[in-house]
Amino acid sequence: MLSKTLSLPAARPGVRFLAIACAAIALVGGLLALGSAPASAAEPEAIAEDACAPIDLGTLGGGTDRLEAEGRWTGEDCDSAFRADSDAHTYRFEVAEGGRIRITLTSADADSYLSLMGEDGGRLADNDDGATFLNARIELDLTPGTYLAEATTAGGRARGPGDFSLAVSRVAGCAPTHLGTLEPGAELKASDTWTLETCGSRFVASHPAHGYSFDLPQDGRVRIDLVSETGDPVLSLISPTKGVIGANDDGGGQYNSRLDQFLPSGRYLIEATTYRARESVHLLTDFTLTINSVASGSFRLKGEALDVPDVVTVGVPFDINYRVGNISGTDLPDAYSSRVWTYSRNAGWDITRHIPSGGERWQAGDSYHTSAGTASETSARIAQLTTFTLTPYRPGESWIVLGISTYDERRADGGRTEIAYQMIERELLVLSAVPIDPALKVAVGGADYWVTAPVGDGGIVRARVFNAASIGASVPADLQAKAVYAAGVRVRVLDDVFERPGLADLAADAEPYAVSLSGPSSSALLAAFGEQYEAALATTALRETLLAGEAVNPSAVEDLALHAAGKAARQYASLAASWTALQERVAGGEPLSFAEALALQAEIAYAERILAPVIAAGDIVTMAREAEAGWDDPAAGLAAARLARLARCDASDAAAEAGLPALDAELRAALPLFGLAVDAALCGAAGVDAVNAGFAGILPIGDPTAVLRALAPEPALGPPPDPHQLRIVARLGEDGRVEHGVEFADGELALPDVRFIPADATPGRWYLTGDVEVGETAIGQVRARRLDDGRTELAFRDANGAVLTPSVRFTPADAPAGVWFRSSEIEVMAE
Secondary structure (H helix, E strand, C coil): CHHHHHCCCCCCCCCCCCHHHHHHHHHHHHCCCCCCCCCCCCCCCCCCCCCCCCCCEEEEECCEEEEEEEEEEEECCCCCCCCCEEEEEEEEECCCCCCEEEEEEECCCCCEEEEEEEEECCCCEEEECCCCCCCCEEEEEECCCEEEEEECCCCHHCCCCCEEEEEEECCCCCCCCEEEECCCHHHHHHHHCCCCCCCEEECCCCEEEEEEEECCCCCCCCCEEECCCCCCCCEEEECCCCCEEECCCCCCCCCCCCEEEECCEEEEEEEEEEEEHHHHHHCCCCEEEEEEEEECCHHHHHEEEEEHHHHHHHECCCEHHHHHHHEECCCCCCEEEEEEEECCCCCCEECCCCCEEEECCCCCCCCEECCCHHCCCCEEECCCCCCEEEEECEEEEEEEEEEEEEEEECCCCCCCCCEEEEEEEEEEEECCCCCCEEEEEEEEEEEEEEEEECCHHHHHHCCCEECECCCCCCCCCCCCCHHHHHHHHHHHHHHHHCHHHHHHHHHCCCCCCCCCCCCCCCHHHHHHHHHHHHHHCCCCCCHHHHHHHHHHCEEEHHHHHHHHHHHHHHHHHHHHHHHHHHHHHCCCCCCCHHHHHHHHHHHHHHHHHHHHHHHHHHHHHHHHHCCCHHHHHHHHHHHHHHHCCCCCCCCHHHHHHHHCCCCCHHHHHCHHHHHHHHHHHHHHCHHHHHHHHHHHHCCCCCHHHHHHHHHHHCCCCCCCCCCCCEEEEEEEEECCCHHHHHHHCCCEEEHHHEEECCCCCCCCCCEEEEEEEEEEEEEEEEEEEEEECCCCCEEEEEEEEECCCCCCECCCCCEEECCCCCCCCCCCCCC
């Protein structure tokens, strides 16, 4: 059962097949015993003239397994009954014995088109390119009777005359192969090859398929795997009484297929086919079909709830919350384990560790959730199951799969065997950038601009910028970038500023105390933190204490933390008041300016990354002082642990840039919590540049250079490091995908984690690889796109967003598989 030729959503296992499941029930009889065909559904079109009467081919049967005819479209022949202004020749043939019949129309001169009709002229099927090249093929199970085949063209008379050949033949070997009886704990296996001449699928005849049957003597769980190294397998499971009861495309990992279902006893049919039509598969594509009886007892682990956003954006992480449980009446045995995982073709994988059974885990009826939104009345949280996070890297319609796999740990070699697996899924749309719709007015350099960036086909978001004073006037690229950035800050930041998680615990009820920031860069925030540190220290006698050679009293450092927290709370109150005023002004119709957008980003970063940990440290000191157990109070310890998680970086460089006072080490020694607060602030400020660049990257900005320079002005710290000399490399894989990487001047090859352009990539659309790294530093990404003429164009986007275009940048259209092609050398600036 296939979907690509039916224009269903691509790569959606379990959903793409529903559109043709009803038709499959009617075709089940053909899989079991050949000899039934759908009745003619269309009204016949009369053939008016004797000259256009059908040409008799004869009868299939009685020793005749093939009927042939040759003809010519002259441009003056009879009209097609179904295609306007196309020559047509109609042929009549008899089918004496029901079976699988193949009708092929070939022409070296024209784009052949084939229609099959019943004796009354009602159309049963048609086809354009179902055979090789532009040739047509129809393959169906036909009952005994009379049929008509119309041989015409897809291009019409305007394409000129052409010769053709028509063949009607009986296809042998299309009956399902019986594999035997699947006994409990046993396995059935078959291997074969898809070729151009393999029988067509019962669901989409242009796709080669093999049919198999097996008997299940008793009710039980069955796992079916269809694996191919070079193909794209698709599985369909058919019941003689219910029709299609299961279908899967990529559930077995990579392009392989897997079905895992509980089945009542009886006979079942399997169709093993491919995602691609005959003309798109390799000439010889091997596959292996394996059917296993899964001895899983009566326990059943299952995904019960899945919570994901409907729309996400490339480059923006999003959370996947879920609930899983054992819905059976039996505990998971002690020798078993489980893993929960999630996957999206646009965002990759996330997976838990193996979770052993035993104790109170996975008992009958147990259910576990990761968020309040996925909780049930009886579910609980466990430490082994946490929220998944994925970052999408490619726009388009997609889906999220949540799976849970169960393993038997009792293998002799110490490994484990997967014995059951179940999954649920949800659709989502991945946008290429943050949309701006309806249009917003912003200000850049004293002029007003309208910015709009609606969501287009496939989730693509493209921005347009208009001068508000003169709509048709040209807007320079740097002004466009700044205008889009200001609009993005309005949509993504200002409108929901008080709902940000980093600000959720901060109260704006203190007496405001104004704070001035020079910009949103890491260096600006670190300088501001250093100044606040010195100002707070100046209110104490700690310097004098140390100069006198006295030990620092921890209580005095606690007082310093409380003083700093109080001032931080007042500064936050001032910032929150300014944000509220800005929200009200913009809501009244005034444009947000680019300068205001930069200032807002700086203020939010300062509040989230510096004020928040300082205020948290003051709260912990208060908590410890008020608790009977003091610093041994569990609540104070838990809050300190949360603060410590914000301080997980090497803060030495940030401390030097902030200019921390020399007695910082003594204050940390006297009160470790103080050191946690300082490091949390340093780590937060040091990471701001990357966050700012990432935010600019999710906006539909063509060239972000002007914005990035405003976000983090380049410091004058001496000559820049030597650039990297490299060439972009690309090679075609056997599966049609194109792999990309870079080769440095010393011959070292660097391959990013995400590096393949799909085989069905849209011509003209640029694709980005993952980061190319030198050491632990990302220097950029390879850009590549397929062209209409079959070539691939290569470019490089450096870490600042600038696109570098080599002079030699095209791979040939006839590139052989497995051979690396290299661009000319380019220079990529080091960080």
